[in-house]
Amino acid sequence: MSVFKKLIASAAVATAMFAGPALAQDNVRIALVVKALGIGFFEAAAEGAKEAAAELGNVEIIYTGPTDTTAEGQIEVINALIAQKVDAIAVSANDTDALVPALQRAMQRGITVISWDSGVAPEGRQLHLNPSSNPLIGNMIIKLAADHLPDGGDVAVLSATTTSTNQNIWIDEMTKVMGNYPGINLVSTVYGDDLADKSYREATGLMQSFPDLDAIIAPTSVGIVAAAQAVVDAGKVGEVNVTGLGLPSEMAGAIASGASQSFAIWNPIDLGYSATMLAYELSQNGAEATPGAEIPMGRLGSLTLNDNNEGAMADPFVYDASNIDQFKSIF
Amino acid sequence: MTDAPAPSRHIPDRLNSRLARLLRSWEVLLLAVAVAIFVVNCFASPYFLNAWNLSDATFNFTEKAMIAFAMALLIIAGEIDLSVASIIALASTAMGLAVQYGAGTAELVGISLAVGLMCGAFNAVFVTVLGLPSIVVTIGTMSLFRGISYIILGDDAFRGYPASFAWFGQGYIVWVITVEMLFFVVFAVIYGVVLHRTNFGRAVYAIGNNPTSALFSGIRVQRVKFILFLLTGVMSGFAALCLTSRLGSTRPSIASGMELEVVTMVVLGGVNILGGSGSIPGVVIAAFVMGLVTFGLGLLNVPGIVMSVFIGLLLIGVIALPRLWAMLAKGSAI
Numbered sequence: 001m002s003v004f005k006k007l008i009a010s011a012a013v014a015t016a017m018f019a020g021p022a023l024a025q026d027n028v029r030i031a032l033v034v035k036a037l038g039i040g041f042f043e044a045a046a047e048g049a050k051e052a053a054a055e056l057g058n059v060e061i062i063y064t065g066p067t068d069t070t071a072e073g074q075i076e077v078i079n080a081l082i083a084q085k086v087d088a089i090a091v092s093a094n095d096t097d098a099l100v101p102a103l104q105r106a107m108q109r110g111i112t113v114i115s116w117d118s119g120v121a122p123e124g125r126q127l128h129l130n131p132s133s134n135p136l137i138g139n140m141i142i143k144l145a146a147d148h149l150p151d152g153g154d155v156a157v158l159s160a161t162t163t164s165t166n167q168n169i170w171i172d173e174m175t176k177v178m179g180n181y182p183g184i185n186l187v188s189t190v191y192g193d194d195l196a197d198k199s200y201r202e203a204t205g206l207m208q209s210f211p212d213l214d215a216i217i218a219p220t221s222v223g224i225v226a227a228a229q230a231v232v233d234a235g236k237v238g239e240v241n242v243t244g245l246g247l248p249s250e251m252a253g254a255i256a257s258g259a260s261q262s263f264a265i266w267n268p269i270d271l272g273y274s275a276t277m278l279a280y281e282l283s284q285n286g287a288e289a290t291p292g293a294e295i296p297m298g299r300l301g302s303l304t305l306n307d308n309n310e311g312a313m314a315d316p317f318v319y320d321a322s323n324i325d326q327f328k329s330i331f
Numbered sequence: 332m333t334d335a336p337a338p339s340r341h342i343p344d345r346l347n348s349r350l351a352r353l354l355r356s357w358e359v360l361l362l363a364v365a366v367a368i369f370v371v372n373c374f375a376s377p378y379f380l381n382a383w384n385l386s387d388a389t390f391n392f393t394e395k396a397m398i399a400f401a402m403a404l405l406i407i408a409g410e411i412d413l414s415v416a417s418i419i420a421l422a423s424t425a426m427g428l429a430v431q432y433g434a435g436t437a438e439l440v441g442i443s444l445a446v447g448l449m450c451g452a453f454n455a456v457f458v459t460v461l462g463l464p465s466i467v468v469t470i471g472t473m474s475l476f477r478g479i480s481y482i483i484l485g486d487d488a489f490r491g492y493p494a495s496f497a498w499f500g501q502g503y504i505v506w507v508i509t510v511e512m513l514f515f516v517v518f519a520v521i522y523g524v525v526l527h528r529t530n531f532g533r534a535v536y537a538i539g540n541n542p543t544s545a546l547f548s549g550i551r552v553q554r555v556k557f558i559l560f561l562l563t564g565v566m567s568g569f570a571a572l573c574l575t576s577r578l579g580s581t582r583p584s585i586a587s588g589m590e591l592e593v594v595t596m597v598v599l600g601g602v603n604i605l606g607g608s609g610s611i612p613g614v615v616i617a618a619f620v621m622g623l624v625t626f627g628l629g630l631l632n633v634p635g636i637v638m639s640v641f642i643g644l645l646l647i648g649v650i651a652l653p654r655l656w657a658m659l660a661k662g663s664a665i
Contacts, residue, residue, distance in 0.1 A: 037634050067635035070587055071578055076391055080629030083384035084376075097490045098578035101501055 027060040030279045031081045032272060033074060033091040034065035035118065041331040042092070045117075045272030049090075052276035052298060059280060062086065071098035078102045081111075088112035088279035093120045100124035112283035116275040122308055126282060126289040129275055129303065131266035133312035137219070137245070138173025140264050140316045142181055144243040145215040148261050152183020153214030156206045158227050158244075160194040160220045170219045187213070192223045199226035203242075207234050218244035224263060228254035248319050248327035255324045267317035268331060274300045274313050357601035357653070361616045364649060368620060372627035379630055386507035390577065392596070392622035393511040394570040395589060396614070399596040400522040401566040403614045405559045406597055407526070409539045409606030410465040412454060412560065415567045416589035417476035422446040422571035424480040427489025427581035436496045443572040444565055450476055451564015458560065459553040465560075473590065480583040489581040500577025511573050515618075518566070523611040531555070539606030596621055599646055620645070 032049045034042035046063040053059040062081070066073025071094045081089055082105060089106055093099050093115055103113045103124040113120075116129040132140075145155050157174075159167045171189065178186065187210050192199025199222055207213055207230070216231070218224035224246040231240050232254075242260045254260040277297040281287040287295045289309050294302045303311035319327060353359060372379045379385075398415050405412055422443045426434075429442050450472070457468040502510040526532040534555050537545040546552050575581055600617035602609025624645060628638045 037636055062632050064632055064634060067639060068588060070584055071580075071582065072574070072586065073635065075578075076625065076629060077635070079387040079390065080626060080632075083378045083381065083387060083626075083630055084632075085378070095488065095578070095580060095582055097488065097580035098582070101497075101577070101579060 027058055028056075028088075028280065028284055029060050029062060029084075029086040030088045030090065030276055030283070031062040031064060031086045032275065033077055033081070033089060034063070035074075035092050035094050036069045037065045037067060039331075040329070041268045044268035044327075044330045045092075045275070048269035048272030048274075049276040051269070052273045052280070055298060056277075056280055059276070061276065066094075069094045071095035074099060075102045078106060082106045082109060085109070086111060088114070088283040090114050090116055090275040090279045091120065091125075092117040094118070096121050097124075112279055114275065114279055114282065114289075116271060119310070126309065127278065127295075127303075127305055128308070128310040129271070129278060130310060130312045131271055132314065132316050134169045135173045135176075136312060136315050137264075138170045138175075139177050139180075140318075141170065141217050141219050141244050142174045142177065142184065144262055144264060144318065145217050145241065146181040146184050148241050148243075149184060149214055152185075154185050154187045154210060154212055155215040155217055156187050156210065156213055157189040158199060158203055158206070158216055158218040158220075158223045159189060159191050160223065162191050164194070164220075167219050174217075192218075192220075192226060194220055194222045196222060196226050199223040200230050203227040203230035204234060207231070207236060207240060213240055215241045215243060218242065218246075220244070221246045221250065221265075224260070225250050225254065228257070228259040231259040232257055245316065247331060248324055249329070249331060251319070252324050252328040255319070255321055262318050262320035264316035264318050266313075270300060270317065271313060273298065274303070278303060358610065358613050358616060360653065361599070361601065361613060361620060361649065365616055365620045365623065368623045368627065372623060372630070375627065376630040379627060382507045384630075385626075386509060386512075388622055388626035389509060389512050389515075391625050392618045393509070393515045394573050394577075395593050395596060395621075396515055396618035397518050397570050397573070398563065398566050398589075398593045399600070399614050399618065400518050400611060401559070401563040402593050403597045403600065403602050403609055403611060404522065404526060404532075404535050405563050406594075406602050406604060407539045407606055407609045408535045408556060408559055409542065410458060410556055410559065411469065411594070412451075412465065412563045413469040413590045413594075414450065414454060414472040414476055415563060415570075415593055416586045417473045417480075418447055418450040418564060418567035419571040419574060419586040419589065420480040420583055421450060421476040422568045423575045423581040423585050424483050424489070424583065426492075426571070426575055428483065430489060430492055436493050436498075439492070439496060440572060443575075444568045447564040447566070447568020447571065448561060449564070450567070451561040452557075454564070455557040455560035459557045477583065477587075480585075484581070484583045490579065492576070492579055496576050497579065498576070500573045500575070511577075514569075514573070519611060519615050526611055531558075535559070536607065539603075539608070592621070595642065595646055599649060 032046055049061045053061045064077055066077060074094050089111055100121050100123055103120060107113050113125045114127050115125045119128040157171055159171060190202040190206060192202045203216060203226060216227045218227050224242060224244045228242045231237060231242055237258045243263050245265050246263045251260060251263055274297040278295055281295050282289060291305055291307045293305050296302045300314055305311045425442050425446045426439045429438060454469055454472055457463050458465045499510055504510060504513050534550045537550055538552050538555055542552050574586060596617050597614055598604055600614035624641060625638060628641060
């Protein structure tokens with residue numbers, strides 16, 4: 001027995017060391033609950049949350065989540081947070097609906113609840129923070145191409161499938177704002193079906209059909225990598241700029257080779273930062289999450305809520321040679 | 332227990348007394364561990380000793396424990412069922428599908444138990460009729476049952492369960508006693524009586540110790556095993572009912588990885604993984620130990636990855652300790 005008690009006692013000491021500051025009561029405690037621990041994207045969000053905490057001063061961040069992406073695991077975590085009476089919970093949910101009963105109980109006990117990245121049904125949270133919005137994305141992808149074509153030029157879109165909802169909406173939003181970018185002509189839209197080899201063939205085909213093509217816009221992480229490879233293989237680096245939406249880890253090579261000048265995707269650091277700021281505003285500064293409300297979120301301006309109490313954080317974040325090294329190891 | 336030094340040169344004039352046997356039993360050791368964990372938790376976190384918090388904490392183990400009772404009998408009989416978590420997924424998916432066609436709470440209960448029973452029967456046929464090893468069969472059905480859920484649901488989820496259905500997973504009997512807690516106690520009593528007070532229970536032990544001699548003693552070995560697989564299936568169906576009711580929605584990833592937690596609970600409860608021995612009180616205490624450890628660590632915001640390290644250490648520690656103790660008591664063994 002004594003051996004075991006020692007084991008348990010040392011375990012308790014070890015855990016108390018992990019959680020030492022958690023017992024300091026005067027801090028505002030904001031819990032950042034993620035889909036699962038050990039994912040680069042969420043680790044980066046936690047960095048952003050800590051940045052916000054440092055800026056606010058009296059905030060302690062509890063970064064937590066289950067070991068695998070299950071709703072049951074997140075409920076266990078949320079129950080433990082309710083028991084500790086944290087001030088706010090900001091969650092990226094594994095399940096839109098399954099977390100609702102647990103989060104409703106949290107709200108009944110006076111805890112501020114918001115969702116970010118991956119949302120919770122409206123009855124289970126006070127507001128939801130989207131990383132961006134469809135109009136902002138549509139505008140960004142054409143802006144990325146236009147920024148490198150001061151004298152105008154021909155651009156083509158390499159999308160996913162003809163029925164991909166997200167891509168179709170973004171391309172639609174893009175065509176709405178084409179008038180703001182005079183001299184830029186959209187010559188064709190092709191579909192790589194989010195398959196690397198088909199996307200590669202379609203990109204190669206575009207360069208053959210339109211020898212004067214200046215840019216390929218691929219609003220899909222599969223297509224953008226394949227298109228960059230096609231440009232390199234065709235020896236057209238410097239003539240055709242590949243841009244759109246991609247992941248820094250997959251696009252680092254294309255940035256290095258020059259096949260892509262820049263591309264965009266959400267910035268997880270900003271996301272964790274603004275989720276923390278919003279949770280603090282609701283919990284401590286009496287901000288109300290109601291449709292139409294504008295809630296400040298530090299260096300990222302303010303969040304305007306729509307009828308579902310959802311808001312879009314910002315334009316997708318632009319990655320280029322200046323910052324790709326910092327982010328390529330994150331996600 | 333610690334201050335009873337083992338006399339090195341002492342020939343007992345009679346076998347251990349009832350009390351001494353009880354004190355040396357696995358259940359008492361485990362109970363002491365549970366109490367120790369409880370006390371440590373009380374000191375480690377100011378939030379631990381609160382009736383509502385402890386009530387919330389019971390959800391960490393009630394559903395798993397329901398399956399663990401049936402699994403304990405199965406493991407004592409020398410078999411295992413690794414498909415239980417996948418049975419939950421399939422039963423939950425079937426309920427979700429039924430809700431889309433307007434099924435009420437009563438129908439959902441029937442569907443869940445029926446799916447559990449059918450899955451159990453499926454496993455049982457392969458093990459008892461075709462004579463295949465249960466670990467192989469149930470590793471196969473583990474993928475099969477959950478695979479069907481993925482085919483039906485894909486990336487989607489079923490929701491819209493009737494309001495009265497929430498009673499199973501979110502209801503309270505009185506004050507902080509949850510409905511799941513009540514079912515946990517009821518099943519603990521039923522399985523305890525079946526294993527320790529009936530002929531069926533004796534047959535389970537006999538089969539686990541020596542299936543051949545059990546057969547020659549007139550025990551219908553295959554039939555008993557068949558029934559045990561059915562029980563495990565039905566209990567998984569019941570756990571699916573509680574879990575789905577608690578979550579209010581069904582995704583194909585529901586309860587993933589739970590089969591290992593159930594087996595951990597059973598083994599921690601003192602059931603011999605090779606069959607032949609174990610008890611229901613042991614499993615009950617093991618359920619509390621696991622629930623208290625995960626909740627206590629959760630209150631200290633220990634990341635889940637570290638938490639699984641603790642559960643692993645706990646399992647190895649509690650299993651290795653009596654062996655070490657016995658070796659030290661003998662003195663010469665090492």
